[in-house]
Amino acid sequence: MPAMCPSSPWKCWSRTWRASSCTLRASACAIRRYVMLNQILALAWKDLKIFFKDPGAVALIFLQPFMFIVVMSYALSGLFEPGKGQIQLLAVNQDRGTQAAAIIRQLDEMDAFQVETTWEGQPLTREMAENLIVKGKRNMALVFPPDFSEVLEQAPGATLRRTKVLVIVDPATSSQFVEPVLGTLQGLIERSIYTAMAPKGLDYLFEKLAPQTPVEQREAFKTQAQEAISGGLLGGKEPVVTLERTVPPGMRVEKYPNSFQQNVPGYTIYGIFWIVSLLAGSVLQEKREGTFRRLLVAPMSRGVMLAGKLLPYYIINLIQLAIMLGASSLLFRMSLGHSLAGLVAVSLAAAAAATGLGVLVAALARTEAQVGGLTVLLLLTMSALGGCFVPRFIMPNWLRTIGLITPHAWALEAYQDLLVRGYGLWEVLPKVGALTAFATAFFSIGVWRFRFE
Known part of the structure; x- marks a missing residue:
C-alpha cells in the first residue's frame, strides 16, 4: 500500500471547510433576504393600514380620476361620436325666392350641423337671432338677404348684381369652430350660384355665337357644362355672393380675438x-x-x-x-x-x-x-x-x-x-x-x- 502524502489530510479538511463556509454564507444570505422581505412587507402593511384608516381620503383617491373621466368624456362626446354634438346654427331666411331655403336644407341634411329656422314656434328674425347669441344660447346665425335668389338667378349680359350673407358670430367662439362652418357655407353657395346661373349663361352664349345649333345638341352641351361648372372646374374672378362676418349689436370688437x-x-x-x-x-x-x-x-x-x-x-x-x-x-x-x-x-x-x-x-x-x-x-x-x-x-x-x-x-x-x-x-x-x-x-x-x- 503506497504511503499517503502528509499534506493530503490538510487538503481534504480545507476543501470541506470551504464547502461548509459557502453553504453557511448562502444560508446567511437567504436569511437576510427573508428578513429584508419581511421588513419591507411590514412597513408596507403599516402604511396601508394608516391609509385605509382615513375612509374619506381613500374615497377621494379613486373618485378624482373617475369624475374627471366622466365630465371630460361627456363634454367631448360630440367630437368622437357621429351624429352627436352637432353644430347648432340659426338661419334667418329673408329670401324672396327658393335658393336660400335649398342651401339651408342642404346644411341641415349634413351630419355635422343642426339648422334652426324657428325658435319657440316662431320664425327666426335677425333681431331674435342676435338676442339668442347675446344671451349665450347659440353661437352663430346665418342671415340670407331678400335678394339672394334674384342675384343667383340674374340673367347674363345685364349689370352684375351682388349681395351678402351675414354670419353673426359670438366673438368668444373659437376659429376652429367658425372656419369649418364658413367654408361649408361658401361651398354650398358657390355650387348654387353655378347651378342657377350656368343654364342662362349657356343659353346666352348659344344665342350670340351659334343660334342655329339644334335644341338636342344645346341641351346635351348644357348638361355637360353645368356638371363641370357645379363641380368647381370653372369660376369667376369675384363672387356675386360673399360672406360678411359680424357680431351682435352692443359688442365692441375692433378685431376678432386671438x-x-x-x-x-x-x-x-x-x-x-x-x-x-x-x-x-x-x-x-x-x-x-x-x-x-x-x-x-x-x-x-x-x-x-x-x-x-x-x-x-x-x-x-x-x-x-x-x-x-x-x-x-x-x-x-x-x-x-x-x-x-x-x-x-x-x-x-x-x-x-x-x-x-x-x-x-x-x-x-x-x-x-x-x-x-x-x-x-x-x-x-x-x-x-x-x-x-x-x-x-x-x-x-x-x-x-x-x-x-x-x-x-x-x-x-x-x-x-x-x-x-x-x-x-x-x-x-x-x-x-x-x-x-x-x-x-x-x-x-x-x-x-x-x-x-
Whole structure:
C-alpha cells in the first residue's frame, strides 16, 4: 500500500471547510433576504393600514380620476361620436325666392350641423337671432338677404348684381369652430350660384355665337357644362355672393380675438382656484398646532377669525390675477378690453369665490390627505364643467346647464365679456353678483361647519 502524502489530510479538511463556509454564507444570505422581505412587507402593511384608516381620503383617491373621466368624456362626446354634438346654427331666411331655403336644407341634411329656422314656434328674425347669441344660447346665425335668389338667378349680359350673407358670430367662439362652418357655407353657395346661373349663361352664349345649333345638341352641351361648372372646374374672378362676418349689436370688437384672448381667461381661472389647497393646508396645520384653540380665548368671533385667515390668501389671489393678465398683455399683446372697472370687479369677485372655497374645504377636510384629495376633485371637476378645459359651447345642453353651478363658468363668461366681446362694467354686473353669491355661500357654510380643534 503506497504511503499517503502528509499534506493530503490538510487538503481534504480545507476543501470541506470551504464547502461548509459557502453553504453557511448562502444560508446567511437567504436569511437576510427573508428578513429584508419581511421588513419591507411590514412597513408596507403599516402604511396601508394608516391609509385605509382615513375612509374619506381613500374615497377621494379613486373618485378624482373617475369624475374627471366622466365630465371630460361627456363634454367631448360630440367630437368622437357621429351624429352627436352637432353644430347648432340659426338661419334667418329673408329670401324672396327658393335658393336660400335649398342651401339651408342642404346644411341641415349634413351630419355635422343642426339648422334652426324657428325658435319657440316662431320664425327666426335677425333681431331674435342676435338676442339668442347675446344671451349665450347659440353661437352663430346665418342671415340670407331678400335678394339672394334674384342675384343667383340674374340673367347674363345685364349689370352684375351682388349681395351678402351675414354670419353673426359670438366673438368668444373659437376659429376652429367658425372656419369649418364658413367654408361649408361658401361651398354650398358657390355650387348654387353655378347651378342657377350656368343654364342662362349657356343659353346666352348659344344665342350670340351659334343660334342655329339644334335644341338636342344645346341641351346635351348644357348638361355637360353645368356638371363641370357645379363641380368647381370653372369660376369667376369675384363672387356675386360673399360672406360678411359680424357680431351682435352692443359688442365692441375692433378685431376678432386671438388664441390668447380665448385661452388666457380659462387657464387664469383654473390657476387662481388652486389657492384652495394652500389655504386649507395652512388651516389644518394651525389646527394641529393648537393656534385656533388659543385664539378662541380672544374677544373675537369665529367669523372674524376666519376672515383674518382668509385675507392674506385673498390678496395673494389678486396679485396672481394681476400678474397673469398683465404678463399676457405685455408679452402677447393681448387686449384687456375697454373697461378697467369691469376687469377689477370681476377679479375681486373671482378671487373671493376662490378663497371662500378654500374655507369650505378647510371646514370639511379632517386630514392632509383629505385636503389634497378634495381639492383636486373639486377643482378639476369644476374647471371642466365651467369651460376652462373645453369650450362650453361644444358641450351638450344638459352639461352646459350643470356647469352653471360652478363659479368657474360665471367667471369665464365675465372675463370673455370684457376681453373678447367688448362689454363694460354694467354688462358684467350680473356675473359679478353670481360670483359674490358663490363666495358668500362658500364662506358661510365654511364658518358653520368649521371646527377649531
